[in-house]
Amino acid sequence: MKSKSTNETIGKTLVYTVLIVFAAIMLIPFIWMITASLKFNKDIFVIPYQWFGYEPQWRNYLDIWTKIPLLTFTKNTVKLTLIVTFFQLLTSSFAAYAFAKLRFRGRDFLFLAYVATIAIPWQSYMVPQFLFMRRLGLADTHLSIIILQAFTAFGVFMMRQFYEGIPDSLCEAARIDGMSEYQIYLSIMLPLSKPALSTLTIFTFVNTWNDFLGPLIYLTSESKKTLQIGLKMFISQYSAEYGLIMAASCISLIPVVIVFLMLQKYFVAGIASSGVKG
Amino acid sequence: MTAATTVKTTSVEEANRRKLKQALVAYSFIAPNFIGFAIFTLGPIILAMIMAFMEWDGSNPWKFVGIQNFVTIFSDDRFLASLKNTVIYSIFTVPLTLMIALGLAILLNQKIKGRNFFRTVTFFPYVASLVAVAAVWNMLFTPAKGGVINQLLLNLFHIPALKWAASPKTVLMTIIMFSIWKNMGYYMVIYLAGLQNINTELYEAAGLDGANVWQKFKYVTVPQLKPTTFFVIIMLTINCFKVYDIVYMLAGGSNGVINKSAIVLVYYIYEEAFRNWNLGIASAGSLVLFAIVLAITIIQFSGEKNYAND
Amino acid sequence: MKKIVSSVLVASLAATSLAACGGSSTPKETAAATTAAAAAETKAQEEKATEAATEAAGGDAVTLKWALWDASSITYYQPLIDAYKADHPNVNIEMVDLGSTDYSTVLGTQLSGSGSDFDVVTIKDVPGYMTLVNKGVLEPLNDKIKEAGIDLQQYGGITDQVTINDNLYELPFRSDIWVLYYNKDVFDKAGVDYPTNDMTWEQYDELARKVTDTTPGSEVYGAHYHTWRSTIQLDGILDGKNTIVGGNYDFTKPYYEMVLKQQQDGVCMDYATLKTQGLHYSDAFAQGNVAMMNMGSWFISTLINKIKSGEYTDCTNWGMVKYPHAEGVEAGSTLATITALALPTTAPHKDEAWDFIKFVTGEKGAQVLADTGNIPAMTNDSIVSAIASMEGFPQDETSKEALVTTHTYLEMPANDKSSEIETVLNEQHDLIMTESSTIDEAVQAMNEGVQAIIG
Known part of the structure; x- marks a missing residue:
């Protein structure tokens, strides 16, 4: 009985870990989209990419x-x-x-x-x-x-x-x-x-x-x-x-x-x- | 005419009339879609099929050239390369997308917390405009050593920087990954809808017989999803063979140059139709594509029939 | 089953014959119908007021449909229309924006068959021009030009390069030349002298290497090449001995060798990265770490406007010089791209349309273009100085001088097979620059590929 519930917890944790990693992969591009939408055009393609710490261009x-x-x-x-x-x-x-x-x-x-x-x-x-x-x-x-x-x-x-x-x-x-x-x-x-x-x-x-x-x-x-x-x-x-x-x-x-x-x-x-x- | 009376009828004439009426009812169901479809889509398509044997630039009169267009494309390196690339792309993309979509659908059909969130997130890439997501993807998978993915690979697995879409060796792989990422949400939704059709009693019955999760999947889910899978396979195959804009956005880059390592059938067709205005050759190309997909569809179709007769 | 098949066939054949006769039969009825529809449409729109006004003035109101791109961002369309309407109050001009990226595709489709109602179409590039000429949908202009007494010499010989079988099907109104832009701040910081109006390619290469700094984190690129093949391949045709449609491309080798070496040494950015990332050349220059960049004169107005609006802060101190040249060739040879107007054979108002084309491509049109900071095809000294005196244009003499050319060569001369040739050249350019093929292999492939096309 005990082992079954630990198994279940492990299983649940596994499922959620997979899902969260997965969701991150899906979402990164959209976070990028939102950050890029607040930048000057010339700043978007700069490497390394600036995720935050720039002045947002709400004007866009x-x-x-x-x-x-x-x-x-x-x-x-x-x-x-x-x-x-x-x-x-x-x-x-x-x-x-x-x-x-x-x-x-x-x-x-x-x-x-x-x-x-x-x-x-x-x-x-x-x-x-x-x-x-x-x-x-x-x-x-x-x-x-x-x-x-x-x-x-x-x-x-x-x-x-x-x-x-x-x-x-x-x-x-x-x-x-x-x-x-x-x-x-x-x-x-x-x-x-x-x-x-x-x-x-x-x-x-x-x-x-x-x-x-x-x-x-x-x-x-x-x-x-x-x-x-x-x-x-x-x-x-x-x-x-x-x-x-x-x-x-x-x-x-x-x-x-x-x-x-x-x-x-x-x-x-x-x-x-x-x-x-x- | 009620069902009760028809059971008693035995005369052949009556049976024929019944059949005719049934057919008329059926046609009345199909007509609203079919009439529009036939006039505006099927007509031009048949025209395009005839065009495959013609020389036409969209303006000057048609000229019959027999099978010359087919001879031309099959001796064109670019066409043969596009055929090869399309087949490779489909062979990888179809099964991988199918498996991931089915897995996700089953996972997100469970009662888990944040289910709506995860479902929406999965569907995101499909919905977003291609221009935007391709730009994002190209930034992440940049050939530069300092790119996000290249850094990650270097730090985690000590893999030296890859050139992704910029190298003939990795360009197809990059396109395949992108297309799975972008489209899996789409097929997941189809599977999700298909899963709702499965009678929950079947699972309960299987549970009483002592079936485990795998057995339930194998003996209940898979057979019950057969019509959905048929649909998904056909649509996936067709969509893979028709892949075009993804390739253009990823491999074309800032100058739109797509070389033999990445060209696909529909891009070839597009190039012939709208750059060179050889509409006959473009049609011949699409007839080849049509033949391949039709063959796959017929094989699948007879497979489905067998299942229905079981 | 048979019945259904046959009824399907009948339906589709009906559709077929309807569509097929679009190619040959007399289009009068449809043309009339579409013009009527178009007229009704325009009336429904804002033009209603102006039309009423012109009708009151006594003339027969005519609306010309003009196919173009980027209606919202190109600054000379409206001034051209306004200037024309000042003399011709009874003519309305409706801009039809077909988009920039897919312009040739959409225009080709619109002009297919015989039902198009465009009066004037803009021609974006030479392959697009060739397509329409081959399709036979453009009116030959020779007789009209003779009748109107237009002196083609005014266009500096560029019209010869788009003459097909002794006939001209377009008239250019805008002509952009290629120059070398440079960022003065970058040169000042490195303590290197500015580029000059008379440089050989060797001197240019040397200069680029001098200002380059490969220190990670503070890179300075001596040169920048956009991903187009024109930025490298076409440097070779400026000696006037070679052509891009000739079938032998051995002359491109030294230029590829120079740029590839620069790329490997970090003198310019990596082609593969530029291509996938889609970094626009204007943004590359604006980042302030590019010393020199070869680009067309259209970039002048982008620079001026973006510096004015405050978006570009790191390249405000810019200048330009003439294109570098091969040893023994006079300075001032450069590439050119023309934008032209043409008259479709199906144009509903041919006479009015031709009159408008004459205006735009003529002296008055040229003045409007120059006033908005663009180089008209019909260039003379006063127009060059008008552009150079524009606000925001670099004030040094060298930059003004840079706009004066001795020879101009079209990026792609008119050839029956220009779009097919372009495909081959683009592909091999890509393979060289991503270092997937060696220069020798790729040039060999260009020679064979193009020779197979031109026969």
Whole structure:
């Protein structure tokens, strides 16, 4: 009995040591980011690196808003991210249900086609896609970014894999009870897939928030650009304002972390199992 | 039409009609995503596949050249180097990331103090903008003797200063380490969500049978996570084969020069498409990438099917 | 199953044909549609007021879309537009910022197909220029130049180097030359004489070694080379006998030997570290322990502005001299980089756009550039002295003299394959400087690689 509890203590200590070392490795770069965001540009790349004991340049956090229209960029990014995430969740979880729980001709082929297209690098079909979108009059509109991001194969693939993990017997039982497929999707699958939906929300949010190449090609007028394009504006032809980049990066990290903190509470064991019981 | 009545129906015609209706319902589920996907993504992708057999610079008319583009890339040192680097990179990155992500997910699924903090911290590198974290990483892994990591290695293990991303010998290793560090949080989150699908009763039952932690992991966690693992492996493989910006940020450095020791497939494709404007060659390159990933996916896919039939 | 496949194909083929015909068919309708859309857009924006004003003035209001980069940090765009509008109140000019880092990629994509609505595009570098010329999306300017009676001699012969098959597709408005910057304080402290306007490479090397201090903790670097290949490789073309697109690079060897030796002796910072760390050359110079640095004249305004704002405190006492030269070559030969304007074939308002291009690349535009501290492509004595009399410009005669050149060579002359050649040269430069290849191996690889490209 005694040995078991000492073992447990040792185990616990070990786990925490590992976790703390690990967290440090993860965090050092962010501490660096914050310290760099408070420096003059010329002082950032000095070796050995000064972690503290310098005069903080709080001005960087003011300059980022005046040097470029960062507020407009932030508003645009928020708008795009919310709309894309909404559509992505809706259409992906909807389509994934059919791929996971319904039988129909061509299912496997269609699914494989979905997955395989993820493998094609965007760089190779970007030009024809852009020309096509411009034909439709969508160049330099937010709608173009929404269309590009909202119907991805990725979301369908991910949701389908999570639905696979939910026992078929649940759906069968519901069908016998006379529920239509739409009802099963709405009242059984959706509530059960909260962890998966949270994951997809986080990923879509992060992806859209950090997307650079899409907005770069499609959005040309200043009033429509996004945060990530703004970040790059601090790297100009003849200079690179790393102090400002770091300051803006720190700011832009906040919303994403908030979303993550809000949604990760759904990663709690037992939702699916209680569903089975009920 | 209710389930109770369909059980009684026996006529073939009825069965067919039922199948058709089922298919229609299924299509109605898929349609909202598929229509958008087909028009705006699949269409251009098929176009790109056709383009692989054409000569096109984005403006002048298309010219059919047969398999010339493939001949060109397979006799280009830079392409062959990019293929080799991409494969090496994937071979290391896929299993390592997978294992670390799974380990972390299991660890952070336990009831431990500060769980939310650790989860968030792990996810940090993925979320942060690449420009910023790459700059940080490059500062830490600087080839200078006075760099943080080089000092650490010297003091702890007496390893002389390494050149990291600046040397052809260590550049891939540096990229692999960085990419594991940056992406493990992402796959951890997927696993974390997957773990929530496992019925806790299974663990309880295994516990009653006297299974230890390892056995529980092997006989409950791993099989139950199979769909998630399938997803993670496919996505990891695809993402590894499509690696691009990480390489550009780490190996490109301040002058953006990426030599044969670090070039990867998508960088090659990018270079051909947007520096040299050989869109046909770029498409041919991505078709090669597509073929490799498709083969891996089909193998995995049939593996998953076998599991489902068990 | 078959049905789905075929319906997928039909859908995608529809998309295909739609996109494909973008390449050839008449674009009138779309062009009209896009201009209408563009016009509606601009109206929605601030310009509304000005447009109304010009309409009241009686002219047909035209809005020109101008593709450029760094709209917020480059100081001459707005003054150029204002100066032009003073004479042409009925023309509005909308700046479209495509970003600096990916400018050529974005511009190339925007000008693909036939639906672009840019009236004027800025050309950032020669490979970017070649790309657009090869794509056939730039209007040849020869006839227009002849008609307008523009004397190309004003550009000091630089336009010859971007003439392709006897035709010119761009007109330069800004031309930067390379000079040698130095920090007077560093020389004073070491008790060494300043560099001069007439130095050979040997003298330069000697001087750099004289001011160098390798004491750990208080290093002084005699020279600094940014990671670009131009800082070393191109020193070799200044004798006028060699070209960077010729396929033989043996002439670069002495320069690589000199710099590599300096690097090994701690005379300059280590390339590998500079590359990975991404230390910007301006920050390297600003740290105050760099004695000399070869860089383009664009650095002048950065220096002046950052010293004025108080960010740079350790290089306030700077000067510049002409580029060092090879033995037996006249001083004043240097590298040049031009920034130019071009007219896309799809431009909706070609006549107005050409008029604007003439203005910017002409005498009035040159004056605006000089007033903002930049060297216009059309240079004469009065413009040079205007720049040299700017506040913050070093007051010694040598620095003023440094801006006068005898021969200028483009960093990359116009060549069909310039971007492919650049890839080979960059790669080998990197291998030499990280000491992964020997100079002989790398030069051999350059020769073979480039010869394979140019055939």
